[in-house]
Amino acid sequence: MDFKTTVFFFLSAILIFAGLRVITARNPVHAVLHLILAFFTSAGLWLLLQAEFLAMVLVMVYIGAVMVLFLFVVMMLDINLDQLRQGFWKYLPLGAVIGILIAIEMGMVLGSRYFQVLDSEVPGVAANASNTRELGALLSTDYVYPFELAAVVLLVAIVAAVALTFRGPKKTRYTDPAAQIRVKAADRVRVVKMPVEKQD
Amino acid sequence: MDTLMQFGTGVFGTAWPAVWTLIKIVLIVAPLMLGVAYLTYAERKVIGYMQVRIGPNRVGPLGLLQPIADGVKLLLKEIVVPSGANRFLFVIAPMLSLAPALAAWAVVPFTDTLVLADIDASLLYILAIGSMGVYGVVLAGWASNSKYAFLGAMRAAAQIVSYEIAMGFALVVVLMVSGSLNLVDIVQSQQKGTFADMGLNFLSWNWLPLLPLFVVYFISGVAETNRAPFDVAEGESEIVAGFHVDYSGMAFAVFFLAEYAEMILIATLTSLLFLGGWSSPVAFLPDGIVWLLAKICFMLLFFLWFRATFPRYRYDHIMRLGWKVFIPLTVVWLFVVGIWMMSPLNIWK
Numbered sequence: 001m002d003f004k005t006t007v008f009f010f011l012s013a014i015l016i017f018a019g020l021r022v023i024t025a026r027n028p029v030h031a032v033l034h035l036i037l038a039f040f041t042s043a044g045l046w047l048l049l050q051a052e053f054l055a056m057v058l059v060m061v062y063i064g065a066v067m068v069l070f071l072f073v074v075m076m077l078d079i080n081l082d083q084l085r086q087g088f089w090k091y092l093p094l095g096a097v098i099g100i101l102i103a104i105e106m107g108m109v110l111g112s113r114y115f116q117v118l119d120s121e122v123p124g125v126a127a128n129a130s131n132t133r134e135l136g137a138l139l140s141t142d143y144v145y146p147f148e149l150a151a152v153v154l155l156v157a158i159v160a161a162v163a164l165t166f167r168g169p170k171k172t173r174y175t176d177p178a179a180q181i182r183v184k185a186a187d188r189v190r191v192v193k194m195p196v197e198k199q200d
Numbered sequence: 201m202d203t204l205m206q207f208g209t210g211v212f213g214t215a216w217p218a219v220w221t222l223i224k225i226v227l228i229v230a231p232l233m234l235g236v237a238y239l240t241y242a243e244r245k246v247i248g249y250m251q252v253r254i255g256p257n258r259v260g261p262l263g264l265l266q267p268i269a270d271g272v273k274l275l276l277k278e279i280v281v282p283s284g285a286n287r288f289l290f291v292i293a294p295m296l297s298l299a300p301a302l303a304a305w306a307v308v309p310f311t312d313t314l315v316l317a318d319i320d321a322s323l324l325y326i327l328a329i330g331s332m333g334v335y336g337v338v339l340a341g342w343a344s345n346s347k348y349a350f351l352g353a354m355r356a357a358a359q360i361v362s363y364e365i366a367m368g369f370a371l372v373v374v375l376m377v378s379g380s381l382n383l384v385d386i387v388q389s390q391q392k393g394t395f396a397d398m399g400l401n402f403l404s405w406n407w408l409p410l411l412p413l414f415v416v417y418f419i420s421g422v423a424e425t426n427r428a429p430f431d432v433a434e435g436e437s438e439i440v441a442g443f444h445v446d447y448s449g450m451a452f453a454v455f456f457l458a459e460y461a462e463m464i465l466i467a468t469l470t471s472l473l474f475l476g477g478w479s480s481p482v483a484f485l486p487d488g489i490v491w492l493l494a495k496i497c498f499m500l501l502f503f504l505w506f507r508a509t510f511p512r513y514r515y516d517h518i519m520r521l522g523w524k525v526f527i528p529l530t531v532v533w534l535f536v537v538g539i540w541m542m543s544p545l546n547i548w549k
Contacts, residue, residue: 029342033289036335056324064331068338068361072354075342130320132381177520 015041053131236460237267250508277449289343294454297336301461323381334360344446352442356433362522363423369530370417377548387477402481407474414474421466429510467499
C-alpha cells in the first residue's frame with residue numbers, strides 16, 4: 001500500500017466516522033462540529049485528487065462561512081430531544097425507503113462508466129498547470145452559460161431570502177448610525193459668549 | 201547545507217525529508233512565539249510611552265524579561281473548568297484558535313526561496329485557514345456556559361465573518377493585478393514597473409495603485425483580530441472580557457498567543473501583498489529578509505498605535521463600517537481596477 005492510499009483510507013475512515021456522528025450525536029452542537037470535521041476531511045480527499053482549488057474553496061465557503069452561521073443558529077436554539085424523538089418508529093419505514101433509494105442512486109452514479117474518478121486521469125492537465133487557471137479558463141469559455149445561469153439562480157435566492165424576511169419598515173425607535181456619524185460638534189453644543197458677571 | 205542533508209540522510213534514512221520539514225517548522229514557530237512574547241512587551245512599552253508612562257521596567261534590564269515572567273506565571277496557575285462547562289470543547293477551543301494562526305505560516309514566504317511550502321494557491325490557502333480562526337472564539341464562548349462569554353463569542357463571530365468578506369475582495373484585486381495566487385509571484389510582480397525602472401521601487405509596490413484596498417485590508421485585519429478599536433468581543437466595560445472570561449492559566453494564555461500570532465500574520469500578509477515583501481525600497485540596496493521584518497514591525501506598530509489612539513467602536517458602527525462602507529468600496533474598486541487593466545493605461549503588463 002503506497003503512501004497515497006494510506007492517506008486516502010485514513011481520511012475516509014475519519015470522514016465516515018464524522019458523518020455517522022452527525023446523525024447520531026445527541027447534542028446538536030456536537031453534530032455540527034462533526035459536520036465541520038466531515039467537510040474538512042473531504043477537502044483533504046479532494047486534495048488527493050489534485051483538485052486543490054476546489055478543496056480550498058470547500059474549506060473557505062463551507063467551513064469558513066456556512067458552518068459558522070449554522071453553528072450560530074444551533075447554539076441559540078433550545079432543542080428538546082425528547083420531542084424530536086417522538087414518532088420515530090412511525091416514520092422509520094418511509095425514511096428507510098427514501099434512504100435506500102438515495103443509496104441505490106448514489107451507487108448507480110458512482111458505479112457508472114463515466115464516474116471512475118479514482119482511476120481516471122484528469123484530461124488535458126499538465127503536471128505543473130495551475131488548477132485555478134484551468135478552472136477559470138473552462139468556466140469563462142466552455143461553461144460560461146451554465147456558470148452565469150448558476151449566478152442568476154443564486155441572485156434570485158438572495159432576493160427571495162430578503163423578500164421573505166423583510167417585514168416592512170421598523171415601527172420601533174432606532175438609531176441611524178449614518179446620521180450619528182455625520183453629526184458635528186457645532187450641531188450639539190452652542191458656545192455662548194457673555195461678559196463675566198460679578199456676584200455682589 | 202549539502203553536508204547537513206547528507207548527515208541527515210545518514211542518521212534518519214528515508215524518514216529524513218519528514219524530519220527536515222519538522223525542523224523547518226520549528227525554525228518558523230520558535231521565532232514566531234518569541235515574537236509574540238516580545239510583541240506583548242512592545243505593546244506595553246509603546247502604549248506606555250504614548251501615555252507618558254514608562255511601562256514595564258522591573259523584571260530584568262528595561263523590563264526585558266517581563267514576557268518570560270508573565271509566561272511562567274500563567275503556566276503555574278490552575279486551569280479552572282466551570283462546573284456547567286462542556287469539558288472537551290472548553291479545553292479544545294484555545295487550541296482551535298491557535299492552530300489556524302500557526303498553520304497559515306506554512307505558505308508564507310520570507311524570501312524568493314525561503315518558504316516552507318511553495319504551493320500554487322498559497323493565497324487561497326491563507327484565506328481558507330484564516331476563515332477557521334473564528335471557531336476557537338465561538339466554541340470558547342459556548343463551552344464556558346456563561347452569558348458573558350456567549351455574548352462575546354457572538355459579537356466576535358459576527359464581526360469576523362463580516363470583515364472577512366471585505367478582506368477577500370481586497371485580495372481578489374491583488375491577485376487580479378499580479379495574475380497569480382502564489383505569494384512569491386505576488387511579491388515578484390511588485391518588483392517591476394515604471395518607478396522600479398527609475399530606481400524607486402517603493403512606488404511600484406501595490407500600496408500606491410491600490411491605496412484604498414491597502415487601507416481597507418489593514419483595517420479589516422485589525423477587526424479580524426478583534427483588536428482595539430474593534431475589540432467589542434472583549435468589551436471589559438460591558439461583558440467583562442468576552443469569550444475568554446472563564447479561562448484561566450495557560451488556557452487563557454493560548455488565546456493570547458493566538459491573538460498576537462494573528463496580528464503578526466496580518467502584518468506579514470499586508471507587507472507581502474501591498475508593501476513588496478522582501479524587496480528593498482530603493483534599487484541600490486539589496487533585497488532581503490531584513491526588509492520584510494522591518495515592514496512587519498512597521499505594520500505591527502500601527503496595531504499598537506490604534507489601540508492607544510482610538511476609543512472603542514460601538515457595535516452597530518462596526519457592522520455598518522464593514523457592510524455599508526468597506527464591502528461597497530472594495531467592489532467599486534474591483535471594477536475600477538478591472539477597467540483600468542483593460543484600458544491602454546494598464547500599468548500591470
